[in-house]
Amino acid sequence: MPEERSRSRITAWRPQVAGVAEVFHAHFVGHAYPAHTHDTWTLMIVDDGCVDFALDRRRHGATGARSTLLLPPGVSHDGRTVTPAGFRKRVLYLDAAVLPGSLVGTAVGAPVLDDALLRGRIDRLHTALGHEEDAFEAESRLAFIRERLLVRLADALPAVPGRGAGRLAAELRELLDARITAGMSLREATAILQAHPTHLIRSFKQTYGLPPHTYLTGRRVDRARRLLLEGRRPAEVAAEAGFYDQAHLSRHFSRHLGITPGRYVSSVRAAGADSVAGAAGGGG
Structure with missing residues (x-):
């Protein structure tokens, strides 16, 4: 034993x-x-x-x-x-x-x-x-x-308010857009909007085609891309874009774009260098 x-x-x-x-x-x-x-x-x-x-x-x-x-x-x-x-x-x-x-x-x-x-x-x-x-x-x-x-x-679903899905989804989207970096919990969102959790999530997915947590992650990835293009380091970008840490940023960034943040920065710099070289060659 x-x-x-x-x-x-x-x-x-x-x-x-x-x-x-x-x-x-x-x-x-x-x-x-x-x-x-x-x-x-x-x-x-x-x-x-x-x-x-x-x-x-x-x-x-x-x-x-x-x-x-x-x-x-x-x-x-x-x-x-x-x-x-x-x-x-x-x-x-x-x-x-x-x-x-x-x-x-x-x-x-x-x-x-x-x-x-x-x-x-x-x-x-x-x-x-x-x-x-x-x-x-x-x-x-x-x-x-x-x-x-x-x-x-x-043998019963919880009762949910008869609020319009489109209106509720738009209100949640506004909240998420305003809190891309800070984020928010589902409990906080339902309290602010006075909505049942599953009704809120279904309304958002019905209106925008994806659940709210996926939407928020996508917005954070977009913000991270812009910051990386500005020459910011991935470690700095992670926090400013709303990710938990650099590993969290890398996981979602790679899933969205098929490339790590570090390789993304390198590819952008390489493309920029090629453009400069091409312009110089054309002028010769």
Whole structure:
């Protein structure tokens, strides 16, 4: 057993995203959790293998590729591996306020959800949470996960105001344009505009063809390009354009333009030098 435990691997962190108390990734081999409770909702996807667990003294099983588990706060549960290879999981511990307490009983009765849409949303949120600097994207993805869970557990979407999508999208765009460098959280935007999060995001995408976090990143890349053309160093440009650091700038700049900021500056200088040389040659 000590040898099997030594093969287990875990990664855990607390992101700066409202509603997410902890992110936990693990590959467990030969491990068994004793009965315990959390004061959070436990939202887990199994990536590989099989896990057996008891929730409120009733046993369940979940396998990789399709299974999503939702364990409510305050309810006793355990967990253990089933096969010698163990299992790999990714867990989001969500603040109790993310879902209404009235749904605890429903979650206890059916904790394993076979829902490809939900699982895909959770997977994409984990990817976003791997980059602390992209909190707006993570908040947006969490909002849609919450919405899907409400559909599955309560068979109803949250009520949203009947505000026009175009008007709401334009107001959000004005906010984002005014805060390209400073940025803003989804919670702040919804508070200012008095809008439901998923309604706000859908309205923006319907109007402009892309979600607000993608729009903001694109505006930041455009600002970075202009600053780089002025001869500014990438390290300076990152902060002034609203990126977390130079690595954050480089990741998004490369994804948008297919070239790093440093190579972009070099190519611009080379092109400028060629133009000067060409002009000199023509004059001779």
